[in-house]
Amino acid sequence: MTSDQQPNRTKKVRCCIVGGGPAGMMLGYLLGRAGIEVVVLEKHADFFRDFRGDTVHPSTLEVMDELGLIDGFLKLPHQRLQKMDGLFGGTPVRIADLSRLHTKYPFIAFMPQWDFLNFLREAGRRFASLEVMMSTEAVDLIRRGETIAGVRAKTPDGIIDIEADLTIACDGRHSTVRERAGLVVEEIGAPMDVLWFRAGRKADETESVFARVEPGKMMITFDRGDYWQCAYVIAKGQHEAVKARGLQALLDDVVRMAPILRSGIADVKSFDDVKLLTVAINRMARWTRPGLLCIGDAAHAMSPVGGVGVNLAVQDAVATANLLADKMQHGCPPESDLDAVRRRREFPVKMTQRMQVIVQNKIISGALQGSDRPLKVPLIVRLITALPWLQGIPARLLALGVRPEHVHSKAAPAA
Ligand SMILES: Cc1cc2nc3c(=O)[nH]c(=O)nc-3n(C[C@H](O)[C@H](O)[C@H](O)COP(=O)(O)OP(=O)(O)OC[C@H]3O[C@@H](n4cnc5c(N)ncnc54)[C@H](O)[C@@H]3O)c2cc1C
Numbered sequence: 001m002t003s004d005q006q007p008n009r010t011k012k013v014r015c016c017i018v019g020g021g022p023a024g025m026m027l028g029y030l031l032g033r034a035g036i037e038v039v040v041l042e043k044h045a046d047f048f049r050d051f052r053g054d055t056v057h058p059s060t061l062e063v064m065d066e067l068g069l070i071d072g073f074l075k076l077p078h079q080r081l082q083k084m085d086g087l088f089g090g091t092p093v094r095i096a097d098l099s100r101l102h103t104k105y106p107f108i109a110f111m112p113q114w115d116f117l118n119f120l121r122e123a124g125r126r127f128a129s130l131e132v133m134m135s136t137e138a139v140d141l142i143r144r145g146e147t148i149a150g151v152r153a154k155t156p157d158g159i160i161d162i163e164a165d166l167t168i169a170c171d172g173r174h175s176t177v178r179e180r181a182g183l184v185v186e187e188i189g190a191p192m193d194v195l196w197f198r199a200g201r202k203a204d205e206t207e208s209v210f211a212r213v214e215p216g217k218m219m220i221t222f223d224r225g226d227y228w229q230c231a232y233v234i235a236k237g238q239h240e241a242v243k244a245r246g247l248q249a250l251l252d253d254v255v256r257m258a259p260i261l262r263s264g265i266a267d268v269k270s271f272d273d274v275k276l277l278t279v280a281i282n283r284m285a286r287w288t289r290p291g292l293l294c295i296g297d298a299a300h301a302m303s304p305v306g307g308v309g310v311n312l313a314v315q316d317a318v319a320t321a322n323l324l325a326d327k328m329q330h331g332c333p334p335e336s337d338l339d340a341v342r343r344r345r346e347f348p349v350k351m352t353q354r355m356q357v358i359v360q361n362k363i364i365s366g367a368l369q370g371s372d373r374p375l376k377v378p379l380i381v382r383l384i385t386a387l388p389w390l391q392g393i394p395a396r397l398l399a400l401g402v403r404p405e406h407v408h409s410k411a412a413p414a415a
Contacts, residue, residue: 007152007161013039014328016150016164018138018177020047022113023296023313024170025120029067030321032130035412036328039162040130041153043137047114054113054222054229055307058098058399060314061105066407069123076119078111079223086211089375094384095211097391098399106399110222113310136160138171141180141292148181148291165332167292168320170313173280175298181289188353190279190303191365193239195232195250197274199264201225212257213367215375219257228264230254231304235368239276247271279303281353287342290335295320299342300349303356305364306398312352315401319344321409348402355397
């Protein structure tokens, strides 16, 4: 990435959001709705990414409801998941039952993330003050003394300087903006990575089991209509070893664990069809600089455990708009006001990451180490399976998270 080239144009906005993922697109929508002049920069030409986390939890569905977007949103093709069942060393277990929740939308909606992001983009077109610039990559920060005053970005038409009172980094776990601002993350660590691939699904293939754990192996399968999305969990650093064993050995392991994939696995023809997703858990102690705020994965990368990262990113966006939209009407709030977002969101992030680390250390690490002895179902999982009323607790944590956010930022009067 280079910032040596000189800009051929300059644009001035109140707020520049870098990154059109769940955090950036939701925040763009909320600030546009509040009448704030905001631009969202997304480096890709579209939202079509092989993997971006496709789970929309009840907390996000409630936000969509509060924004009056839910009816249109739920018309998009999706699958609904209420009961999460697993096989732990062959023993059936129930991990969570969302039907026990007192929430308007007691299910997880599985929807390709590009559909979710495209939906927000289309819904946001009604706001004259919101612009989404695709194929536009922030490559450096503009500084005015100690203050971040916008970004320099690469576009298909050359370099542009986007001067902004406030820059918000929503550019994900490898955030360029964070790095350029000299903000650092504290790594918490994860013992695993994920191999991500698709296997064809026939219309009559159904199965309620979505998680399978065996000595040395773990796999999740999601029914995505015409295919099974598979996440095969490996110990961190073992990708090369898996490749060295060969594709057939991997596919044999997969089918042994999930016989339902027997015919569809033929879709995986080479290791090119198997993507490595590197798992990280980290967070920043400081989310701000004068003129700059980081949210979503840019401030705290989440483990895939629980599939909550997209929803936390959305919750960060809602909190940011709640706390700052009014104050941004007249310029950039002082850094102490920007830091209110960290003060509000740090507790839910820390609690969620703590729970993810417990699952990683107590369940996933143990399973991945493998042994010839039969796998023992952890006590907590046995209790949850045996006592159905307990299934509401993991369901609540998964569905609504810790301290769910609700939309309080105002909508500007229609023009
Ligand atoms: C293996 C794995 C599985 C996961 N599974 C799930 C799941 O099932 N459900 C779930 O909720 N979460 C899941 N997560 C977590 C989830 O993907 C993230 O927490 C979530 O996407 C964070 O959203 P975000 O908007 O902060 O960042 P991102 O989704 O990373 O979006 C950042 C955006 O910024 C853009 N960008 C980056 N740099 C620049 C730049 N310089 N200029 C302009 N644009 C830029 C990127 O193209 C991207 O669109 C998983 C994570 C992993 C690793």
